[in-house]
Amino acid sequence: MTVRAGIAGAGMVAAVHADAIRRAGASVVGVAASTPERSKAAAPRVGAGRAFDSAEELAVSDEIDVLHVCTPNALHGPLVRAALSAGKHVVCEKPLSLTGADSEALVELAASTGLVNAVPLVYRYHPMTVEARERVRRDELGPIRLIHGHYLQDWLARPEDNNWRVDPAVGGASRAFADIGSHWCDLVEWISGHRISELTAATQTVLAQRSAAGRETFTGSGDESPPESAETERIAVTTEDAVQVLFRTDRGATGALVVSQVSPGRKNRLWFEIDGAERSVSYDGENPESLLLGGRDRTEIVRRDALSEPANRINAVPAGHPWGYRDCFAAFTADVYAAIRDPRAFAEGAETDAQAVPAFPTFADAARTAHITDAVLASAAHRSWIEVS
Numbered sequence: 001m002t003v004r005a006g007i008a009g010a011g012m013v014a015a016v017h018a019d020a021i022r023r024a025g026a027s028v029v030g031v032a033a034s035t036p037e038r039s040k041a042a043a044p045r046v047g048a049g050r051a052f053d054s055a056e057e058l059a060v061s062d063e064i065d066v067l068h069v070c071t072p073n074a075l076h077g078p079l080v081r082a083a084l085s086a087g088k089h090v091v092c093e094k095p096l097s098l099t100g101a102d103s104e105a106l107v108e109l110a111a112s113t114g115l116v117n118a119v120p121l122v123y124r125y126h127p128m129t130v131e132a133r134e135r136v137r138r139d140e141l142g143p144i145r146l147i148h149g150h151y152l153q154d155w156l157a158r159p160e161d162n163n164w165r166v167d168p169a170v171g172g173a174s175r176a177f178a179d180i181g182s183h184w185c186d187l188v189e190w191i192s193g194h195r196i197s198e199l200t201a202a203t204q205t206v207l208a209q210r211s212a213a214g215r216e217t218f219t220g221s222g223d224e225s226p227p228e229s230a231e232t233e234r235i236a237v238t239t240e241d242a243v244q245v246l247f248r249t250d251r252g253a254t255g256a257l258v259v260s261q262v263s264p265g266r267k268n269r270l271w272f273e274i275d276g277a278e279r280s281v282s283y284d285g286e287n288p289e290s291l292l293l294g295g296r297d298r299t300e301i302v303r304r305d306a307l308s309e310p311a312n313r314i315n316a317v318p319a320g321h322p323w324g325y326r327d328c329f330a331a332f333t334a335d336v337y338a339a340i341r342d343p344r345a346f347a348e349g350a351e352t353d354a355q356a357v358p359a360f361p362t363f364a365d366a367a368r369t370a371h372i373t374d375a376v377l378a379s380a381a382h383r384s385w386i387e388v389s
């Protein structure tokens with residue numbers, strides 16, 4: 001069966017989804033951007049068969065089997081509800097919704113339909129992060145004591161930088177943490193098997209005002225340009241540019257995380273280290289072809305040519321040929337589409353072997369990150385330790 005996909009949104013990540021859908025042997029039958037004109041302009045760019053007038057029309061169309069939600073965050077919940085109610089499988093970008101409570105409601109709705117639901121927390125699909133997880137699973141590290149790291153970017157470092165993510169009505173109350181801190185937390189919880197159980201956080205809005213220009217675009221190469229008047233207009237900023245978090249896990253480890261979108265020179269530095277009693281493992285997303293496996297007596301660099309079976313399952317290009325972000329998306333989408341082609345295996349697999357098989361992240365995983373985000377905001381507001389729901 002050729003799975004027929006529709007993509008709501010036509011910006012940076014929509015193009016990545018379109019590529020991954022085709023690599024999964026499916027076809028992109030439709031796309032919808034914010035206006036009919038923008039949908040028309042986007043269709044050739046993402047290789048879609050048809051431009052839909054609106055995302056709402058696309059979500060319920062008989063022409064699609066699965067909806068990919070790649071719009072600004074505030075639209076995720078409504079589009080997911082519409083698509084599930086119309087019997088469509090859904091791949092929704094993170095954050096699944098703007099709060100933990102609403103994300104939980106979407107988890108329940110999806111479960112009641114039996115449809116495939118997935119969220120591209122795609123750093124789980126790098127062979128080296130899978131390898132890190134496997135080293136933990138084989139108990140090479142010993143009891144885990146510390147989990148720490150950071151996720152740093154610089155694309156919002158200047159007052160001229162802006163984006164729809166800055167506006168809480170469109171991006172949500174949390175910006176830096178919901179946007180990228182969520183990826184870090186999902187990844188380290190998935191690798192370590194620990195869950196962040198309580199945390200204390202300090203948020204920082206380093207730029208109190210930003211230019212109104214660029215409010216709608218991410219990379220500047222998207223489909224929407226700001227009006228010229230926006231060049232000089234200033235807007236007040238309420239969402240955070242940076243966050244520092246201390247946390248404890250349900251299995252007795254402690255941790256620390258720095259998240260920032262204002263760190264000059266850091267383009268997408270997702271870095272973590274997990275320290276066990278015997279060994280540590282660390283990963284640097286800007287140099288992702290190796291892992292450092294630390295030890296008191298012997299420290300090894302593990303390269304992408306000597307991996308365990310779970311990591312090799314997705315390791316589709318030989319070492320020396322770098323594995324990229326789009327490859328993570330392609331591997332994720334291949335798993336999701338296998339489940340769409342055989343939803344019974346998806347339901348059974350989720351129940352039986354979630355630990356052994358690198359099952360793709362679902363709405364439940366995204367709801368988990370939304371609860372952590374809620375706890376970060378609550379802790380920063382109350383200046384206190386908060387338990388994560």
Ligand SMILES: NC(=O)c1ccc[n+]([C@@H]2O[C@H](COP(=O)([O-])OP(=O)(O)OC[C@H]3O[C@@H](n4cnc5c(N)ncnc54)[C@H](O)[C@@H]3O)[C@@H](O)[C@H]2O)c1
Nearest residue numbers: 009010011012013032033034055070071072093094218222
């Ligand atoms: N998983 C990841 O690694 C990852 C990476 C980047 C972005 N994302 C997520 O993907 C989503 C999109 O991010 P982006 O960076 O592609 O943003 P972007 O600004 O590049 O694109 C947003 C797109 O949404 C469209 N849009 C706006 N309003 C719309 C509407 N009413 N109906 C239909 N389309 C509408 C715009 O036309 C634009 O094409 C966000 O939720 C973001 O958090 C995830």
